[in-house]
Amino acid sequence: MENAHLSSRSTTTHASPHNSKWAIASGFSASLVGIGLARFAYTPLLPAIIDAGWFDSSKAAYLGAANLAGYLMGALTGRVMAEKSSTAFTLRAMMLLASVAFLACAFPVSYLWFFVWRLLSGISGGALMVLAAPAVLAHVAPSKKGLAGGVIFMGVGVGIAASGTLVPLLLQQGLTQTWLGLGVISLLFTALAWKGWPLQEVEPTKSGQPPRQTKNTTLKALYIEYALNAAGWVPHMIFLVAFIAHGLNEGLEVGAHYWVLFGIGATWGPLLAGVLADRVGFALALRLSFILEGGCVCIPALSASAPWLIASSMVVGAFVTGTVPLVLGRVQELLAHHPAQQGPAWRTATVGFALFQAVAAYGFSYLFTLSGGQYALLFMLGTGAIALALLIDLVAARVPSRITR
Numbered sequence: 001m002e003n004a005h006l007s008s009r010s011t012t013t014h015a016s017p018h019n020s021k022w023a024i025a026s027g028f029s030a031s032l033v034g035i036g037l038a039r040f041a042y043t044p045l046l047p048a049i050i051d052a053g054w055f056d057s058s059k060a061a062y063l064g065a066a067n068l069a070g071y072l073m074g075a076l077t078g079r080v081m082a083e084k085s086s087t088a089f090t091l092r093a094m095m096l097l098a099s100v101a102f103l104a105c106a107f108p109v110s111y112l113w114f115f116v117w118r119l120l121s122g123i124s125g126g127a128l129m130v131l132a133a134p135a136v137l138a139h140v141a142p143s144k145k146g147l148a149g150g151v152i153f154m155g156v157g158v159g160i161a162a163s164g165t166l167v168p169l170l171l172q173q174g175l176t177q178t179w180l181g182l183g184v185i186s187l188l189f190t191a192l193a194w195k196g197w198p199l200q201e202v203e204p205t206k207s208g209q210p211p212r213q214t215k216n217t218t219l220k221a222l223y224i225e226y227a228l229n230a231a232g233w234v235p236h237m238i239f240l241v242a243f244i245a246h247g248l249n250e251g252l253e254v255g256a257h258y259w260v261l262f263g264i265g266a267t268w269g270p271l272l273a274g275v276l277a278d279r280v281g282f283a284l285a286l287r288l289s290f291i292l293e294g295g296c297v298c299i300p301a302l303s304a305s306a307p308w309l310i311a312s313s314m315v316v317g318a319f320v321t322g323t324v325p326l327v328l329g330r331v332q333e334l335l336a337h338h339p340a341q342q343g344p345a346w347r348t349a350t351v352g353f354a355l356f357q358a359v360a361a362y363g364f365s366y367l368f369t370l371s372g373g374q375y376a377l378l379f380m381l382g383t384g385a386i387a388l389a390l391l392i393d394l395v396a397a398r399v400p401s402r403i404t405r
Contacts, residue, residue, distance in 0.1 A: 019198070020140055020148075026196030027136040027152035029189040030095055034128035036159010038098040038121040039067050040263075041182055043238060044167040044256045045175075047245040051252070052175050054108045057242075058369040064238045065361035066115050070122020071129075072354035078127030079347065087135045088197040090127065095190040098124040102183030106176045130350055133328075134343060139198045149325055153270040156321045161263025168256045219334050219345065221396035225389040226327045227352040229290070231360035232297055232386035235378040236262065236316045238361060239368070240300075243375045248304055258313045265317030273322030274329075282330040287393055289326060293319040294386035301376035301383075360385070 042064050049060050074094070082090040101121035108114060133152050140148045166185070170178035240262065245255035277285040292315055299312035327349060335341045364378050371377055 019196075022196040023136045023139055023198055024148050024151055026091075026193035027132045027148075028155040028158075029193040029196075030091060030128045030132040031152055031155030032159040032162075033095050033098050033186045033189050034125040034132075036156045036263075036266075037163055037182060037186055038101065038125050039071070040156075040160045040237065041163035041167060042067060042118070044164055044241045044252070044259045045178065046238070046242050047252045047255060048167075048171055048175055048178070050242075050246075054175070055111065055114070057373070058365070059111060061238065061365040061368060062362070063114055063118050065358065065365050066118040067122035067125070068234075068354070068358040068361040070119040070124075071126040072122075072351065072358045073119075074123035074126020074128070075130050075347070075350045075354045076126075077123070078130035081127060082131055086199075087131055088199055091131055091135065091197050092190070092194060094124040094127045094131075095186070095193060097121070098128075099183055099186035099190050102179055102186055106179035106183070126350075126354055130347055134346070135198060149328070150270040150274050153321050153324055154267055157263055157265070157267030157269060157317070159263070160266045160317065161260055164256050164259035164261075164263050168253055171252075217399050218396050219331070221392050222327065222330055222334070223349050223352045225286075225290075225393050226323075226349050227356035228385045228389040228392070229293075229323060230353040230357040232294070232382040232384075232389070233316065233320050234357060234360040234364050235300075235375075235382040236297065236313075237320070238364070239375060239378055240313065243300055244309070247373075247375045258309060261310055261313040262317035262320075265314035266321040269318035269320065269322030270325050272318065273326050277326055277329055282326055282333050283397075286323070286326045286330055287390065289319050289323055290386055290390040290393065293323075294383055294390065297386060298379055298383035301379040 046060055046064065049055055049063075050057050054060075055063065078090070078094075081093075098121050101117045101124070104117040105114060133149060136152060137148060162185075163182075166181070167178060170181045173181075241252070241255035241259050243255075244250050244258050245252045273285065273289065276288070280288070296312045296315040299308050303309070328346060331345045331349060332342050335345055364381065367381075368374070368378060
């Protein structure tokens with residue numbers, strides 16, 4: 001396998017239609033396990049962990065942040081791990097690690113034990129985000145890349161919706177059984193994806209001309225906007241169910257229902273965002289997404305009305321996944337004449353995203369404890385982060401980009 005891995009770097013091949021479909025299914029499974037479940041299943045579990053007395057509310061919130069810190073580490077080290085073995089091997093190992101982390105969390109041995117396994121599950125998710133979609137899309141026909149990318153990122157939304165549906169059902173059997181059940185489900189999807197990963201790796205076509213400095217200001221601004229956007233989602237991603245269940249005294253079951261709505265939005269977000277970008281362009285689609293999601297992030301701080309909370313859950317959920325293909329498409333658009341730079345640029349954007357998300361998670365968890373459990377403060381700060389991203393985008397559009405010919 002190693003020889004095939006090495007020799008494939010100098011060739012450009014495409015999988016057969018059957019294998020392409022299997023590879024897309026593998027990418028979908030990786031998004032579902034590594035992010036949809038490994039990260040987002042913790043949100044509906046958070047109130048149950050507190051109610052069961054495993055950890056108090058502040059420690060439980062920091063455990064959620066541990067996953068995001070791991071995500072940053074995985075995004076930074078994913079490519080290094082793949083280069084030391086192979087992309088297929090690393091993808092399999094990371095999906096397996098996410099599954100084992102679920103099983104390990106079924107036993108609250110200590111806070112440190114739980115923290116380490118939540119951190120490892122985050123590492124798996126970050127590595128899978130950096131590696132899975134590019135590995136699959138390199139073997140998909142150009143005319144089908146948009147649809148394939150949408151299906152891959154839909155795995156995140158399906159995982160969120162599944163966690164909101166399955167977690168309350170599994171909790172009827174007990175908290176330990178819930179973690180074990182999620183672990184078994186993850187193992188099943190890991191097995192499904194095992195042989196679907198392409199063994200041949202395709203290097204991007206490199207131009208004979210030296211790289212030009214293209215859209216410098218706009219690209220740098222995009223990195224910052226994506227990172228701020230990630231921070232803006234943190235209140236929903238970590239605290240939404242706890243806000244409904246404890247902040248509004250609606251209970252865990254009602255909170256889980258809103259998490260299902262969040263997952264439904266996340267499921268269709270990538271496809272809807274792609275359609276919007278096809279109609280108005282990636283730049284305008286991204287700007288519109290900032291306006292819509294920014295307005296919806298602040299809703300829980302302003303209203304406890306069910307219709308408004310439903311809209312907030314679904315719209316924010318849609319853009320948690322929908323913004324990913326928008327930013328990826330924008331990166332490719334800005335570097336259209338420099339395809340060799342697109343991969344590194346996407347990794348830079350992903351690392352910035354992970355860094356701000358992890359910092360925001362820890363910061364918001366600290367502020368939540370310091371403020372005595374003020375959820376409204378968190379949602380307003382999230383709105384401010386997205387508003388700042390929009391402002392930066394508008395300013396960057398007026399600053400001439402440097403182009404070296």
